[in-house]
Amino acid sequence: MNDSFDFDFDLDELAPADDASEEAVERFWSGDLTALSHHHTSPNDSHSFVVAHDRSVTWGVPGAPQVMAIAVARDLSRFTFTLETSYHATVPFAQNWLVGHGCPPERIAQIAKGYVQPADDLTLQVERQIRESGARYEVLDTYTSDSGPCETWTLTQDSQASQAPVRVFLEEWDHDAGTYTMREGAFADVGAARSWLDDRSGPLPEPPEYSDHNGAVVRARIARIALARSVGASAALGAGLGTPRTPGAGPVRPAQGRAL
Template sequence: MNDVLDFHLADLAPADADSEYAEQRFWLSDLTVLAEYRATPYGSPSYVVAHDGSVTWGVPGKSQIAAIKVARDLKLNKFTVETAYHATVSFAQNWLIEKGCPPERMARVGDEFVNPADDLTVRIEQQVRESGTRYEVLDSRTSDFDPCETWTLARDSSTGQAPIRLFLEEWGQDVGTYTMREGAFADEDAARCWLKERSSPLPRPPEFRGEATALQTRAALARSDGASAMPKVGVDAHRTPPAGTTHRPNPGRSM
């Protein structure tokens, strides 16, 4: 087990068989910490998101992001370990937050790792991280080779319209960034068909399309308000520009 994952369990015994197995697995894993929160005092729980490189040696497609919670009972000299594997960091963070980790303590991943490529990726990750029990994970897959991607198929309990959501994360190892996008489907079969064929763009969630329309409407209203606030030219005002000026479209702008 990596030194940074020393949970100081040497003087404690596992509280149950699951915790004993989890501790043994730590020693066999190749864990790299991505985010963590170790509360004080010493007896408080620890929360860790880590990449498990040992998963790549096993069955292809398995999730590689480990979410780990360690709790210690110093009165009984025992510890408990809970773990869950996820395809993406944001789903692992969500799991730990639901297990009691303060959300603000689990929101950041170290700068030395691959970074999100754009604001939309950051927004979708935050949406997943703070979603509570909104998403029921149905399936996931991780690919380290062409294509370099992970996807998580989930059921969104907050909507009856296109409730099957596909979270697709793609990364470029040469540029050190990744993107995450959310797709919406009427049923699981449609989502799996899209994953197999990839013959059309990932369909956007209905609420995202609604937000885009609202933004366009607000922008149009803002332009309209700005125009109405301009002083109007009186009917007797000169209609020809002053000498030496011309009115012609800017060729670099669309009319």
């Protein structure tokens, strides 16, 4: 396993269960991976779910997705494993794929420290919407830009939208601030969405459900996220009272070229 990948799949005593798993292992080894989030089942340790960034993609086809989702299932009675991988432009779509393979969404939602962080609660709301959406969004196209501008977009068809069913999820990074935003745009058809992506003639059109008619629901969801973050921070602060404080590691440098 490459040195940068800080997660051990514990496959040394196991053999691939099929040709597809053997091919997936080859793709895995050929990458330059950094684990961003993972969940390992217990008590039998039969499954592992990982979200990773593959830096080797930056040297390949321009715009290719850089986030890899990895699902491993072990059959300890047969000493075999199956391994599946899937590439995505952004982390929440990779998490969604893993949830579809049996990973609890709350177990794969937390990204490791040291990477760019969400800039606001709306970003968290949109990410959770994607992560827990099941098969709602059919991905039609993606693009990842490492520089000028630093962004990714995912073009989708929303099976639950009665109005403007083509949705664009736009992620923009501010490496200087160490943050990123995720926004959802709504379009009548694919042609309109591609036109906007090409010329950026105006702001990203908000989905109809963001309007005054349904906006209260969206605002309530964002408020719940903000409250959960506040409660979590208070609990962490309370747990740390009376314990020795260690010096901070200094400012976190955002990962360059990361789709986060």
